[in-house]
Amino acid sequence: MNVTLRIWRQHDRHAAGRMVSYGVESISPDMSFLEMLDVLNEQLTAAGDDPVAFDNDCREGICGMCSLVINGIAHGPEELTASCQLYMRHFTDGDTIDIEPWRSPSFPILRDLIVDRSAFDRIIQAGGYISAPTGAAPDAAAMLVPKKDADRAFDAATCIGCGACVAACPNGSAMLFTGAKATHLGALPQGQLERNSRALAMVNQHDAEGFGGCTEIGECTAVCPVGIPLDMISRLNGDVLSALRDNTT
Amino acid sequence: MVELFTVGETIRDTKAPGGPIQEQWEARRFGAKLINPANRRKLSVIIVGTGLAGASAAATLGEAGYQVKSFCYQDSPRRAHSIAAQGGINAAKDYRNDGDSIRRLFYDTVKGGDYRSRESNVYRLAEVSSAIIDQCVAQGVPFARDYGGLLDTRSFGGVQVSRTFYARGQTGQQLLLGAYQALERQVAAGTVEVHTRHEMLDLIVIDGKARGIVVRDMVTGALETHVADAVVLASGGYSNVYHLSTNAVGCNTTATWRAHRKGALFANPCFTQIHPTCIPVSGEHQSKLTLMSESLRNDGRIWVPKEAGDGRDPREIPDGDRDYYLERQYPAFGNLVPRDVASRAAKNQCDAGRGVGPGGRGVYLDFADATARLGRAAIEEKYGNLFDMYHKITDEDPYQVPMRIYPAVHYTMGGLWVDYDLESSIPGLFVVGEANFSDHGANRLGASALMQGLADGYFILPNTINDYFVKNPSTEAIDASHPEAVKAVDAVRARINTFLTINGARSVDSFHKELGAIVWEYCGMERNAEGLQHALGLIGALRDEFWTNVKVTGANEELNQTLERAGRVADFFELAELMCIDAFHRLESCGSHFRTESQTDDGEALRVDDDFAYVAAWEFTGDNSPPKLRKESLEYHNVKLTQRSYK
Known part of the structure; x- marks a missing residue:
């Protein structure tokens, strides 16, 4: 199949960007979307042009590095699918496909389709952990964890930290990311002591990074490649309220 | 024919203490010198890689009070390829009362490695395995639980006990997030500095000791010098020498290969798991x-x-x-x-x-x-x-x-040679996780990679590196102006300029694909003398073509992914040659290494213990000079060597 790509090209953080069109021919439907971009880049290299820079690493949907807005949708048209797991069979011969980076003032563009997501690391630094220095742990079987709590924690912990939630949100909010971490750690007995302070610290950092507020629109969960549900934000809000209340009494 | 390798002096001291195997780790820990907490903050450590081994080491050394600088090529430490491990992590907890024990995990691992690993290291790995699970649970790793709320386990990788802890099919992800969060906690505490999108391109060795690294800022292209009192490599394995592998596409050997060229022995490179x-x-x-x-x-x-x-x-x-x-x-x-x-x-x-x-x-x-x-x-x-x-x-x-x-x-058992302290043959250079060769012999058992990465990072390195610091006080303050540092940066810059000026006709990826196909064909699931020699000819010719005909677009002073890949592929060429030489010299079949010349009458692997019960550690002797084989002989006092049979 043959496709036309319209791709955001921007040399660096400070340069102006623009959409540029490229034709790619003889694409196999069994190629992944990123492999199709590899073909484009081989083409560009042969012509002496700069290849399109895009983030990717594991190419199996778990590392969270890939980050493309495809035809206006973060990670493209398939549900529960990261860009790297999208296959060309979901497109049609002759299609024109728009490819853009994550759009958010909190994720500055570094080049072409690559953005800086270090704000997520700083949200984790603010409190996204359980304080458990190496060596002091009690026996793992000493604490029982109800299966439903362990499963809930796991579901939240599957967040791959890709940032699609931010790219999709009309408010540019990172509440789904933050809510997933608060739910993961707050669902477990080990995480109770720091539960409220953790939530408040992460939300404060979230705001300081310039992410917008959440108005429960739900675009985030719709594009999330691992299906983090919206109620994890409610859980986060509950913990933040408890923290604020505890501080005032 | 030019000789493929020479034989050097045998490695005699692995620093493993003597005595009964179950007392060795205790003895080593007691023998290791300690450092007063107030003095630790004066000591600095560089850690390259943020997978299970690197992140756990950085977090733990940060907690101990050292100044830690951590580096990764990804945009966040959480993306290291440990994240993709699915199955689980072994630990000799015996929660199932099914006869598991430290000794049995040790035995299974040595046997599974087809008797090509070092007894003392493997026993210690089994010994600390339980504490890893405790640590991870305390951090909030959501392991699978049964309806009573207890940790669930499963049997994995052909062993007869149920010792594998798991978190659905995403155990690696969950363990890495635990280590990553501990690491970020130390960043907030000010003990660890994380440098993301930075790739190590050379090791700085001063007076015979590892004292720093040269890195490239992958966003600006700036070459930076970082110095420290010790350097730890946790940069993973080299499966991508085959181009196609289950590794993330960015995984590479550059950190370990550059250290090898600076004097670190590379052990058993031909042991690669399929x-x-x-x-x-x-x-x-x-x-x-x-x-x-x-x-x-x-x-x-x-x-x-x-x-x-x-x-x-x-x-x-x-x-x-x-x-x-x-x-x-x-x-x-x-x-x-x-x-x-x-x-x-x-x-x-x-x-x-x-x-x-x-x-x-x-x-x-x-x-x-x-x-x-x-x-x-x-x-x-x-x-x-x-x-x-x-x-x-x-x-x-x-x-x-x-x-x-x-x-x-899928995984490479070979890697930089380390002693019992996880220190390489360059003093002050430690190697942890998949990047070292130490625990899996010629074949790794399922659910043992995660165990080893975390054992090294949480429990072993933090107990051995202090001994190095006490015995090797840094006498002079070193900075980026030191002649050896300047020399290393100049060499890195010259190499980058070479890539950018060849301006040939073939892309980096086309070379990588062709190299991978050669290594897969002749140094993959089956190897023989004729094929390996043929492969060496092909690799040499392709390498020569690479250095005259590769096309790297753009400049250094920008985000340039082609340039990044060119450096990695150039190092894969050299490693591929060493793998073929290692496979050629080991005229026996063991674990993952199957030589068609060494099989039983019914086509099974035939090990040759009399000739090959040793670690093959290779010394770099120069670009146009054959590598030197340094043997570490393997002695088994606690297990009896048997031929594997699954009939």
Whole structure:
């Protein structure tokens, strides 16, 4: 199949960007979307042009590095699918496909389709952990964890930290990311002591990074490649309220 | 013919304390000098890589009070490839009362490694395994639980006890997030500085000791010098020398190879593990391979059509026309034979023309019988996520038609040589996790990689590196202006300029693909002298072409992914040659290393303990000079060497 790509090209953080069109021919439907971009880049290299820079690493949907807005949708048209797991069979011969980076003032563009997501690391630094220095742990079987709590924690912990939630949100909010971490750690007995302070610290950092507020629109969960549900934000809000209340009494 | 290698002095001291094996780690810990907490903050450590080993080491050394600088090429430490490990992590907890113990985990690991690992290290690994689970639970790693709230375990990788802890099919992800969060906690505490999108391009050695690294800022292209009192490499394995592997596409050998060129011995490079249950290659465009957990072999039956070229829909092929070759050849273990055996058997079937799917490189993994026996719901419950992943990639529904699988490179047991303290042959350079060679011998057991990475990072390195600091006080303050640092930066800059000025006709990726195909063909699942020599000729010629005809676009002073890849592929060329030499010299079959010249009458691997019970540690002697073999002989006082048999 043959496709036309319209791709955001921007040399660096400070340069102006623009959409540029490229034709790619003889694409196999069994190629992944990123492999199709590899073909484009081989083409560009042969012509002496700069290849399109895009983030990717594991190419199996778990590392969270890939980050493309495809035809206006973060990670493209398939549900529960990261860009790297999208296959060309979901497109049609002759299609024109728009490819853009994550759009958010909190994720500055570094080049072409690559953005800086270090704000997520700083949200984790603010409190996204359980304080458990190496060596002091009690026996793992000493604490029982109800299966439903362990499963809930796991579901939240599957967040791959890709940032699609931010790219999709009309408010540019990172509440789904933050809510997933608060739910993961707050669902477990080990995480109770720091539960409220953790939530408040992460939300404060979230705001300081310039992410917008959440108005429960739900675009985030719709594009999330691992299906983090919206109620994890409610859980986060509950913990933040408890923290604020505890501080005032 | 030019000689391929020379033989140097035997390695005599591994620093393993003597005495009964169960007392050695205690003895070493007691013997190691300690550092007053107030003095630790004056000491600095560089850690390259943020996977399980690197992140856990950085967090733990940060907690101890050292000044830690951590580096990764990804945009966040959380993305290191440990994240993709599926199956689980072993620990000798014996929560199941099924006869597990430290000794049994030790024994299984040494035997699984086909008696090519160091006893003292493996015993220690088994010893600290339990504490890893405790640590991870305390951090909030959501391991699978049973309805009583206790930790669930499963049996994995062909062992007879249920010692594998897991978090659905995403154990690596959950363990890495635990270590990553501990690391970020130390960043907030001010003990660890993380440098993301920075790639190590050289090691700085001063007065014979590792004192720093040269890194490239992958966003600006700036070359930076970082100095410290010790350097730790946790940069993972080198499976991507084959181009196609289950590793993330960015995984590379540059950090370890550059250290090798500066004097660190590289041990057993030919020990590379091929995993039997991966999704087959679908065409020329393939950029990586996807692994599916080998737990699938617990219920799936592997077969090929008896008749070569049988093009019927697999569902139309009656049982009588199918060859369930593993069940036929290995009636005792059937589809659950170890990874190396299952992989080679699949290759043999495909070589004989009975392979299925594109290019005939695949065999069926069929769940029809299991579905009939257990019901579709049970299969969905156990393997749902794997079936979905397969469906997504191949567009075939494995509930309806048998899966197609083929082996793929997955893990490298070889790596930089380390002693009992995890210190390389360069003083002050420590190597942890997959980057070192230490614990898996010639073959790694399932669920042991995560165990080793975290054992090294949380518990072993933090107990040995202090001894180095006490015994090797830094006498002079060093900064980027030191002549050795300047020399290293100049060399890195010259190499980058060379890449950018060749301006040839072929892309970096085309070279990588061709190199990978050569290594896979001649130094993959089966090796022999003739093929390896042929491969060395091909690699040498391709390497020469690379250095005269590669095309790297753009400049250094910008984000340039082509330039990044060029450096990695250049190092893969050199490593590939050493792998072939190592495979050539080891004229025996052991674990993952199968030499066609060394097999039993019925085609199984034949180990030659009298000649090869040693670690082959290679010394770099110069660009146009053959590597020097340094042997560390392996002595077994606590296990009896036996020939593996799965008949």
